[in-house]
Amino acid sequence: MPSPLQENMPKTGPLQNTGKPHILMSPPDYFTVDYAINPWMIEGSVDRDNARRQWDNLYNAITQQAGAEVHIIPAVEGLPDLVFTANAAFVHDDTAIIAHYKYKERQPEEPFCEEWFRNNGYRTVTLPEDLFFEGAGDALKWQDRVFAGYRTRTDIISHQVITRETGLPVLSMELVDNRFYHIDVCICPLYDGHFIYFPGAFDEYGLRVIEANIPESKRVPVTAEEAARFACNAVNINDTVIFNKGSDRLAEELQSRGFQVIQVDLSEFLKSGGSSKCLTLRIA
Amino acid sequence: MQPAQLTVIELTGHIIDSLTLAKVIDTIQAHQCEYQINDIRIGREKNDFSTAQISLWDGDSAKLNALLEQLKTYGANPVEETDIETVTCQQDGILPPNGYIRFNPPMEVKHQGQWLPVAREGQDLTIVIEPSGKARLIQVSALKAGDRLVAGKNGVKVLPTVGEMAYA
Known part of the structure; x- marks a missing residue:
């Protein structure tokens, strides 16, 4: 039976090596908050025109200021959270481990994302029905290892799949505050070894893992107020860091450490519990 | 005393570096269930998994079952009773x-x-x-x-x- 997705999916072929970082985004054409699956979601609250303006500003910051190349997975009517491409997969080299969402509302996104990666030259890995894993929302590379979250959305057993399929060791971190339901809303590893994190999202074991792996000089803790403005949910492209506006103290600290910081108003997406990192997926 | 219910659990992964094994043992102790670590195999390379197998028992099966449910969150599941x-x-x-x-x-x-x-x-x-x-x-x-x-x-x-x- 022909795939119902075929007519919607671009056939772009394997990624061209342009020397630029590659980012996957999906426009907010059908973005809304029709259901609440995290504590931030407020049903019916989104101004879609404003969301589109904010998404365009993020797109421009990534392409024009940070110099990355953005690939687009088309929006699909009825899948409002497809805009949050960070959750679509965990990508390492040519392998894409496709998300299997905990909530049935997001599960229809999975075949669209799997087909996009397959069409673009990736080896795709899918998970069994009873094993939940929410892509780069819950698995972030830092140097030669992966910090991965579990409990709220992702099962810890799925972390074994990351190691098995990519060879990367995984540090499993329990997310103990339901507001920080993915690890990418409470940590952000930066390209040179710096590590933004919100200590309140972890228990003593998680904090000890951070202390054991990240040199003190590279740790950048954020306050509860900054974490609630999704300061950890940042996009890092080389020495540029992009996050939601309103965290000036963090911006100044990162600038003092040599980073260029861009703050973008992403307030419409915060109504759904996502910000700049959630809206992007590094794919190469 | 009621006969003790014995369950053998196993956890696998980067359980040492992630402190998951430490968390599992601390959780067992907090529930005051009896336990014995039967086997620990430590991965040698950085991408090798480590595995631990632990026997748990308690006269109060409700208490043990509550513990087992919590341990599942940490990936510590009862060993499947397959044939050898x-x-x-x-x-x-x-x-x-x-x-x-x-x-x-x-x-x-x-x-x-x-x-x-x-x-x-x-x-x-x-x-x-x-x-x-x-x-x-x-x-x-x-x-x-x-x-x-x-x-x-x-x-x-x-x-x-x-x-x-x-x-x-």
């Missing part, structure tokens, strides 16, 4: 590929649907299924070509040696 797999010894005294070195606690193996007690002797041990159908823990040096060994961990239950317990 076997591998044949090719050369006297040599452990074949997929052979498995055992420690020496009391053990049972599930063979053709039956749990068999394993007779114990010596160190550097492996389990042989004798032609008579009995399971025996023997020294690797005593292996004979043609012996049938239990491969891996599936279908092997390590029984605790400490604490007060009874089996139904």
Whole structure:
């Protein structure tokens, strides 16, 4: 039976090596908050025109200021959270481990994302029905290892799949505050070894893992107020860091450490519990 | 006292560096259930998994079940009771590929649907299924070509040696 997705999916072929970082985004054409699956979601609250303006500003910051190349997975009517491409997969080299969402509302996104990666030259890995894993929302590379979250959305057993399929060791971190339901809303590893994190999202074991792996000089803790403005949910492209506006103290600290910081108003997406990192997926 | 319910759990992954094993043991102690670590295998390379197998028991099955439910969050699940797999010894005294070195606690193996007690002797041990159908823990040096060994961990239950317990 022909795939119902075929007519919607671009056939772009394997990624061209342009020397630029590659980012996957999906426009907010059908973005809304029709259901609440995290504590931030407020049903019916989104101004879609404003969301589109904010998404365009993020797109421009990534392409024009940070110099990355953005690939687009088309929006699909009825899948409002497809805009949050960070959750679509965990990508390492040519392998894409496709998300299997905990909530049935997001599960229809999975075949669209799997087909996009397959069409673009990736080896795709899918998970069994009873094993939940929410892509780069819950698995972030830092140097030669992966910090991965579990409990709220992702099962810890799925972390074994990351190691098995990519060879990367995984540090499993329990997310103990339901507001920080993915690890990418409470940590952000930066390209040179710096590590933004919100200590309140972890228990003593998680904090000890951070202390054991990240040199003190590279740790950048954020306050509860900054974490609630999704300061950890940042996009890092080389020495540029992009996050939601309103965290000036963090911006100044990162600038003092040599980073260029861009703050973008992403307030419409915060109504759904996502910000700049959630809206992007590094794919190469 | 009611007979204790015994459950064997196993967890695998980067459980040392992630402190998951420490969290599991702290959680067991907080629930005040009896436990014994039967086996820990530490990965050698950075992308190798480590594995721990732990026996848990308690006279209060509701308390034990609540603990087991919490441990599932940490990836520590009851060992699946599958039948064993076997591998044949090719050369006297040599452990074949997929052979498995055992420690020496009391053990049972599930063979053709039956749990068999394993007779114990010596160190550097492996389990042989004798032609008579009995399971025996023997020294690797005593292996004979043609012996049938239990491969891996599936279908092997390590029984605790400490604490007060009874089996139904």
